[in-house]
Amino acid sequence: MTIAMHGVGVSRGIAIGKAHIIEQEQLDIPEYNIKPAQIDAEIRRLHEAVTSAKQQLRAIRDHIPPTTSVDIASFIDTHLLMLEDAVLIQEPIRLVRESFYNAEWALKLQCDALVNVFEEMDDAYLRTRRDDIEHVINRIQRVLLKHTLLPHESPDSSLQGYITLANDLTPADTVLMQHQGIAAFATELGGPTSHTAILARSLGIPAIIGLHQARRYIKEDDLVILDGIRGVILVDPDERSLAHYRKLQEQDRKYYSGLITLRDTPTRTKDDTLVELYANIELPKDFETVRAVGACGVGLYRTEFLYMNRESPPDEEEHFKTYMEVLNILNGLPLTIRTLDLGADKQVDGGRQKGPVQSNPALGLRAIRLCLKEPALFYPQLKAILRASAFGAVRLMIPMLSNTEEIDQVQQIIEEIKTDLDAKNIAYDHDLPVGCMIEVPAAAICADIFAQRLDFLSIGTNDLIQYTIAIDRVNDEMNYLYDPLHPAVLRLINTTLQAGRQANIPVAMCGEMAGDIRNARLLLGLGLREFSIHPANLLEVKKIILESDISKLDDFAQQALFAKSGTEIATLIDEMNRTLH
Numbered sequence: 001m002t003i004a005m006h007g008v009g010v011s012r013g014i015a016i017g018k019a020h021i022i023e024q025e026q027l028d029i030p031e032y033n034i035k036p037a038q039i040d041a042e043i044r045r046l047h048e049a050v051t052s053a054k055q056q057l058r059a060i061r062d063h064i065p066p067t068t069s070v071d072i073a074s075f076i077d078t079h080l081l082m083l084e085d086a087v088l089i090q091e092p093i094r095l096v097r098e099s100f101y102n103a104e105w106a107l108k109l110q111c112d113a114l115v116n117v118f119e120e121m122d123d124a125y126l127r128t129r130r131d132d133i134e135h136v137i138n139r140i141q142r143v144l145l146k147h148t149l150l151p152h153e154s155p156d157s158s159l160q161g162y163i164t165l166a167n168d169l170t171p172a173d174t175v176l177m178q179h180q181g182i183a184a185f186a187t188e189l190g191g192p193t194s195h196t197a198i199l200a201r202s203l204g205i206p207a208i209i210g211l212h213q214a215r216r217y218i219k220e221d222d223l224v225i226l227d228g229i230r231g232v233i234l235v236d237p238d239e240r241s242l243a244h245y246r247k248l249q250e251q252d253r254k255y256y257s258g259l260i261t262l263r264d265t266p267t268r269t270k271d272d273t274l275v276e277l278y279a280n281i282e283l284p285k286d287f288e289t290v291r292a293v294g295a296c297g298v299g300l301y302r303t304e305f306l307y308m309n310r311e312s313p314p315d316e317e318e319h320f321k322t323y324m325e326v327l328n329i330l331n332g333l334p335l336t337i338r339t340l341d342l343g344a345d346k347q348v349d350g351g352r353q354k355g356p357v358q359s360n361p362a363l364g365l366r367a368i369r370l371c372l373k374e375p376a377l378f379y380p381q382l383k384a385i386l387r388a389s390a391f392g393a394v395r396l397m398i399p400m401l402s403n404t405e406e407i408d409q410v411q412q413i414i415e416e417i418k419t420d421l422d423a424k425n426i427a428y429d430h431d432l433p434v435g436c437m438i439e440v441p442a443a444a445i446c447a448d449i450f451a452q453r454l455d456f457l458s459i460g461t462n463d464l465i466q467y468t469i470a471i472d473r474v475n476d477e478m479n480y481l482y483d484p485l486h487p488a489v490l491r492l493i494n495t496t497l498q499a500g501r502q503a504n505i506p507v508a509m510c511g512e513m514a515g516d517i518r519n520a521r522l523l524l525g526l527g528l529r530e531f532s533i534h535p536a537n538l539l540e541v542k543k544i545i546l547e548s549d550i551s552k553l554d555d556f557a558q559q560a561l562f563a564k565s566g567t568e569i570a571t572l573i574d575e576m577n578r579t580l581h
């Protein structure tokens with residue numbers, strides 16, 4: 001019998017394939033004592049487990065496609081080095097020999113002791129070594145307990161074409177899984193603007209989140225249809241459903257390939273207002289798509305993905321090399337580099353650290369706050385951006401600013417770097433535009449003050465909505481409150497746009513709201529003229545803009561600003577979209 005399950009479609013496309021269930025259970029480590037006569041055999045078991053763990057890692061490393069953009073190989077090499085270090089199991093061997101512990105438990109005690117040492121360290125990157133210890137010891141324990149590889153680590157392409165289902169996936173998992181050619185994925189948890197969802201869109205993988213209890217009703221190898229537009233999964237579909245969805249797949253394919261004809265058409269409304277469409281990019285390899293969809297440049301380059309799934313942060317040279325490669329691909333198109341926005345759901349290791357965690361990570365040490373606290377992270381990136389600015393149209397964008405003191409600090413650091421570059425005769429753009437994201441209500445309310453100090457603003461609605469309505473963007477229980485059309489959100493957007501006009505500086509929108517075709521006319525009516533969107537959605541938004549007449553949108557936008565609820569605004573938008581195209 002066919003079962004239909006509903007979640008939130010976050011990355012469009014239809015996939016038909018077999019299900020693969022990802023279990024991410026915590027290991028249950030048994031604790032028992034062995035007999036003295038078993039000591040040698042237990043130590044042998046430990047050595048053999050280490051050898052198998054090494055073999056697993058080598059196999060994974062050997063199967064990483066050369067095109068993978070994230071430096072997974074060096075991440076794996078670090079773990080291999082740790083496994084090759086005899087010191088790692090010296091203490092567990094002693095515990096087996098002298099305290100008669102089983103190998104798994106002896107490893108656990110060793111892990112706890114090492115983790116404590118790392119926990120004491122102040123340096124954020126040294127602290128991440130703690131996670132490496134845990135990963136490595138966990139791998140040996142999995143072998144001892146005869147657990148298989150974590151699915152996304154599988155070195156082969158056995159998941160090719162599968163639709164994977166997980167309780168949750170981190171952005172780092174998603175990057176790792178991508179190279180296996182999965183057809184689509186669904187998670188039980190997550191929000192529509194979680195970075196996992198955003199990444200799915202940029203990787204072009206159909207995806208659904210918030211599919212509660214999916215793993216209860218879907219079994220390994222069940223045939224499923226995943227519809228990432230409507231947020232539906234059909235389990236064990238009958239022939240009629242299969243035929244229907246195959247037809248939809250074909251229609252979608254034709255519709256999207258038809259949009260490509262708009263690529264070179266200038267984005268002008270019917271009444272001849274020029275609108276600029278920029279692309280949001282996460283991974284360096286995706287820069288090719290900027291030209292493919294005819295974007296006028298990159299409005300948001302999320303550089304934090306350069307830091308994920310690797311051992312140490314990129315140094316100045318690596319940043320510089322990456323930006324130079326990107327500028328080369330862009331061939332003169334502007335590039336807005338957003339400085340590191342790690343924290344909240346974006347952690348270098350996928351967010352699975354143990355130990356003390358901030359109780360409200362989204363409200364904590366994130367983005368510019370983390371960068372100002374850890375200059376060792378910030379300086380190399382800023383310096384590389386400045387150096388790269390000599391070779392192309394670079395703009396520097398700071399995430400999550402909430403007060404002018406932070407602007408002072410950033411500008412002071414930039415000045416210091418400029419003085420250093422001058423002293424060394426290194427070229428950079430002396431007029432490098434510096435702007436910020438408006439993603440905290442405090443920044444939106446004070447946008448006029450910010451606009452006096454900066455060269456451009458960009459509204460990050462993903463966070464602005466999260467912080468304005470006080471809903472965690474990755475918490476699926478809160479999805480029902482996530483409303484880009486909440487009157488408070490609209491007013492903050494309007495305030496920011498007005499501030500930009502008054503100060504005569506450009507204001508873009510780079511949150512997901514800008515890529516939703518339903519909102520395009522409302523945003524035009526409010527005065528937005530720069531959209532920064534996922535390349536996958538860009539041409540669809542362009543089509544709406546080409547069919548719009550701004551002179552007819554102002555009244556609707558004003559009415560929306562006076563509406564009392566998101567529902568009222570949504571009704572107005574539907575009317576506007578129905579009548580005005």
Ligand code: PEP
Nearest residue numbers: 439460461462463510511
């Ligand atoms: C935003 O918050 O809208 C944004 C574009 O930044 P990110 O999604 O990376 O937090």
Ligand code: MG
Nearest residue numbers: 439460462463
């Ligand atoms: Mg943000």
